[in-house]
Amino acid sequence: MSKKKKLVVQNVEVTFILNGKKVTKQIRPSLLLIDFIRDELSLAGTKPGCLEGECGACSVLIDGAAVNSCMYLAINIHGKNLTTIEGLSDVNGLDPVQDSMIKHGAVQCGFCSSGMTMSIKSMQIKYKKDKKKPSKEEIKKGLEGNLCRCTGYVKIIEAAEAVINKVK
């Protein structure tokens, strides 16, 4: 008989708000938030890119601020408010950030777009709360964690500036 102890891992119960609705789930402790969102909540808008915190494709909002879901333990969503790209638009249509992305031609292949949108949304929420208008430099800094191989960023930054500072 082998003496090696096998790890017996128990699921953990979490309760949180998912895109406005209260949800309770049993989660495997080592499950990453990105896998939880895509595989168990079946929301595929959150994209897996580098899975190392570099590209931002997996960005979601937790309590209104963008984080990388590839480096976040799913169980730590307990008691929090999770918004994925699917939660931004509602029956009345797209979120202003999404409208701005489209209007400024900031989407090409689209792989980075949901993550970009979440980062811009996060900034919009923060600057609104601080009652501050960010400079272009501050907006660029806020997007440092999101990579895009298609657009060259100019249009994304324009889309962000327009919606955050409400300029044309």
Added chain:
Amino acid sequence: MEFDIVTPTTKSELLKAIKTNKNNFRFGAGYTDLILELKKKNVLNVTVINLAQLNDKKFNSIERNLKFIRIGALVTASSIVNDKFIEKNFPVLQQAANNLASAQIRQVATIGGNICTASPSGDIACALVALKAKCELLSSTGKTRTVSILEFFLGPRKTAMKKDEILSSVLISLNEKNINIHSGFIKVGTRRSMECSVVSLAYHIQSDKKNLITNVGIAIGSVAPTIRFAENACGFLIGKKASSLARGEKEEFAEKVLKYASPISDIRATAWYRKEALFNICKSILEN
């Protein structure tokens, strides 16, 4: 990646978790270092003591009295960036936190994780070395001891922490009264933010009303196996007039800092480049 997890929500649950899991556990705070490490090693049979839901004032808050400011180990980089008192009194710390990775990572990365990872390129840790911070270590018996951050880093990934200890908070002495501060953090990286640095310099210099330098902290990152405190370079500046340093003195200062650097050549930069860059940044912080 498969592990078991305990999630203490109070200090007593935390101490119990440390005792029960003895030698086979890892702390997880913001997970921006730990997840990658556990994935790479594909560790099995380890228990993660999850600090993300711990609710304890000492661990979670920034507080101050007349002598010092205490920052809890679980305070995030973005909370440091947004703290007005830190911005005004310790620009070196605010800038280091603001330079760390990306907005998404700053949102979760903790100061405790940055210190305890003991990386030679830890940005917040480098600023705290320049500020001569003190680490408060809580043991599973419930006792706290204090270790200077200057004695905390023993090597890459090695610290003075014992197996059953956890970093609860750091203490920073407030600046002297009626002084001017010249304080900042400079990081040279291959890409602007994300890349861990090629070389970094944290400085916090206090001078009195007559412009004489009274207190100095200089720390360098990424150019030695650990973050280094450039003690002799600090001593060199004490008593000098900040505004009228001769060119030769600035170079002598830079040379003294460089004595603490033993850089290697790696994928990010050659040793020569790191030294040149460091020499020039050292001189530049004394130009005004």
